[in-house]
Amino acid sequence: MQNAQNMQNYYQIIKKVNRGFALNTLRAISVILVFSLVYAFSACGSAVQSGQNLQKRLPNASVLNSNPKKGGTLTILSSESKMDFDPARSQGLPITSNSLVFRALTTWKVTPSGKTSVVADLATDTGTALDGGKTWKYTLKKGIKYQDGSPITSKDIKYGLERSFANSLTGGFGYHKALLQGAKDYAGPFSGKSLDSIETPDNQTIFFKLNAAFANWPWVASLAAFAPVPLNSGNAQDYGKSPVASGPYKIVENEVGKQIVMVRNTNWDSSADSIRANYPDKIIWKLGVDPSVAAQSMIQGNSGADNAILADFVPPAQRAQAKASYKSSNLLITSGDGALEYLAMNNRRIKDVKIRKAIQYAVDKQSYQRAKGGAVAGGFATTLITPGVSERKVYNLYSANPRGDVEKAKQLLKESGKSKLKFSLIARPDQAQVASSIQASLKRVGIDVSIRTVDSQIFTDMITGDSGDYDLALSKWQPDFPSAYANIGPLFDSSQIGGGNWNISRYSNPKVDSLIRQAVGVIDKSRADLFWQQVDKEIMRDSPIVPLIYSKNTYIHGSNVENFFVGSFPAYPNYARVSLRN
Template sequence: MSGKRVLVALMIGLAGVASGCGQGGGTAAAPQGTAGAKAGVLHVLASIDLEHLDPARNYVTSSMDVGRLIYRTLTTNAAAPGPAGGEIVPDLATDLGTPTDGARTWTFTLKEGVKFEDGRPITSKDIKYGVERTFAPEFPEGPPYARMWLRGGDTYKGPLNGEGLKSIETPDDRTIVFRLNRPVADFGSAVSMPFFAPVPKDKEAGVAYDNRPFSSGPYKIEKFEPKKRIELVRNEHWDRSTDTVRKGLPDRIVIDLNLDPAVIDQRMIAGQGEDANAVQFEPIGAASVAQVLTNPALKERLVTGESINTRFLSLNTSRKPLDQVKVRQAIAYALDKEALRTVRGGPIAGDIATALLPPAIPGHRKEDPYPADVAKAKALLAEAGFASGIDLVLDAPATPGGKAQGEAIQASLGRAGIRVKINEISSSAFWSTVGNASQQHDLVIDGWTPDWTGASTYLPNVLDGRFIVKQGNQNRAHYDSTEVNKRFDEIAAMTDAAAAATAYGELATRIMRDAPVVPFLWDKSAFLTGGNVTGAYGHVAFVGRVDLATVGLKSAR
């Protein structure tokens, strides 16, 4: 997720995302200024919940955005709008790592002077422990890279039983060495994931660590009421001279959760009182788009954000009748993508997705294998033996945006004789629920943001059948093709990045012949900020959401 992000992590259907207008009618090329008062209280108005803040479990873009305020990783995304935000830069590490042994061994050196919130130095052992704990069965939600790449990762069960992972070495307090089971040319990007954040062993609290991760970033948690509010205050031991990404400007950041999205829109449009110091975490809703775009004063406070996220409908190929390719292809032809974009805000929400890889990802191919065709969908169902139609259950977030998308899917598939029942799931539990093989149903409103800009953290993460697991599953199509899995390995072994990108593009075309997912939108984002806010821009790593690490206030009022 994504992821990412990916990543990464990803974020879907919890509210509309939008684009099309830069602040003042311009583009997203520059944030709202770069300076601000080093004081004041920044308010963040969110219509969603934070699924996980524990870095071992944090693999949803919204939570990763907040997590970047609390903890640092070996590397991280640059603090920049547009494509520049996709660049990976050093964070706790002095550089992007040194590969040896044909990129099977990676060595990182920590910066001097980096500290935890209690003033103790951050050491390589803290990084090692943070990675090791992601193997514990208690934390199944994170990305798969450690299990995939670290030697011995396929059998390691985490440090909670007292054992360390031998393939992570710490020869001294500032040096950490990772020994991999295969070459990974972009491992320096992989260590930007939250699970490469340091965790002191004496602060281990199991699943309870989710509520109070120990800070290595500019802010620490003062108060956290899950599903309601999180309040962050300064980590006085964070040293800005060691951090080229985070600005650490506000004295306090207050994030209100699970607010009514329509109420958020109206509060941000009014921009009064403390809302002058606020940013909108989720993009403006479809019902507010016209009001914002026709008001010059509001357009001055509208910020756009680019994204490398593709939203898609996952079809659970392990369930009948979705195990039949003609049935899946029928769904792909029947899905009304324009209707889905409309309920998300119309053209401002992004571009209709016709392929798996978005245009910003190297390897993207301009193609549309399943143009809207209800008659073709009906014919394919009949050929599969379902002339009278089929009945399916759709998993959707229990939010206004999730419900609207679910109803759009229900209506469009219904025209082809595909009867859909909507199963609404709390936004705070959505990803953990659909990631549980025993709880997922036939269809999932889904999506994926690569953990860094490239197909290597997109296609394998969501479509490699060998990564299907009972819990924390990212392959919600349950797609498992021997031919495709083999090709993933062949591409991973390529040393020529351009050739690998081309191969991923070709493989994406091949995968879509099986229609395990139906892409419908390439996201963009637009959100409002308060009149006293500065430094706000949408970040590609967070599906175009505001990069909270850079926001400040013009004055500490």
């Protein structure tokens, strides 16, 4: 960005919303529980018969039926005890259960194959950049309505977004809070104040005035806070229990610890929404479910399980059991490569780039992958920009062999003039096995690694705090939207060292900082792509981290479920075009 303070504020938001992803799968599981969208079908693989059409299967999809039936009750089984549908509080992505109930200015088009793209939703397009990208204009589609038949206006979008600034409605995504002019001291609409940087000259038009040019604004406008909320409503703390629907379903029951029931919203117009569908008559979320029991029920084909989906990851034991049978193996879907798992090297303690490059060559990624469960855990990583992000260009600056290059590592250590190196690797209890694989890798080249296991909260405080009292750490990063900036900025901009931020390699390169600030304001995509690809390689030349694998996730569905798949981004399933065969 042009303004360093604006960039810093933006990273503060990213740091808060990504923290759980980077730590472990807990936030990932929460996100899965609310993942629900999207559309279009293409296929290759083994053929199966469904209805009157010969359908095909992909490893990341159930049967894909291009002529699905309407009817039936879809059951979604979730380990969560509570789900909040208030868009101001939501950290669900635009392909979540939220999108069954409400829409935003833009959304994501996700397919079983192909890149995820941002597309128009309530707006007529993904936005018009004005003033070099510092102002964005949207025009709403005509005839869009709430569940009660009242019209959705631009003023409802403004009000919904303003609600997200209220101190009583915290917890949701807040990228817009760092980007909108005058937002720093704004405290929401409930005291009668309005945010002047959001302008609505009429009921169809809305302008957003930003602190600086920001090319990724169309992605930001797809997030939950941009859902419309009727004026003078939604200030109650329990609005999320039954929000006013703009999507294909409305909530008729929401009981904590038990279930949520959704039925069709008759005022949703499919002709104005090419992304969602409403094939099931009803969707019931069963809450507080044990994932192992739920997966076992589907594998055994118990009564009611054929129309069900498990929102959580399939536990390893049930995954192995399902794979052992051809019939039950067809109930599993596995994502492509997703979040980046990596070994961070504290650049303030491991200052010599030759030593960092030696570690790069010494690490046996195959051993790490095996410790995670094998190829099903994810493919080998070489780039910082993750699969499914359009700016990504595949390259590998280091060993082509995932087992590493021991001789090259030893050569670099010799050139560094250092010997008998000793480093500490901090790890959470659940990382013990993979930490041991890193320890064994580095021992091959004469580097002695001691593993220090600490509680998860202590781990987080250590790697994101100011002291940086560690040499090596294992981490994971999933961006909240498919953007190179969301991949790279929070992890490698020098402003993100310490202070609770996620530049845990403590990497600082003024050239990289400058490139990031230039890239975020480039509206032309082809130019921006080149910037980000340059940044990716520039960072990897300094070897601040070792990319290990891109995580894969496995899910299970009942035998009567169709059109349930995982796209290239994110590595979570889509629900909004799910249908039932019978």
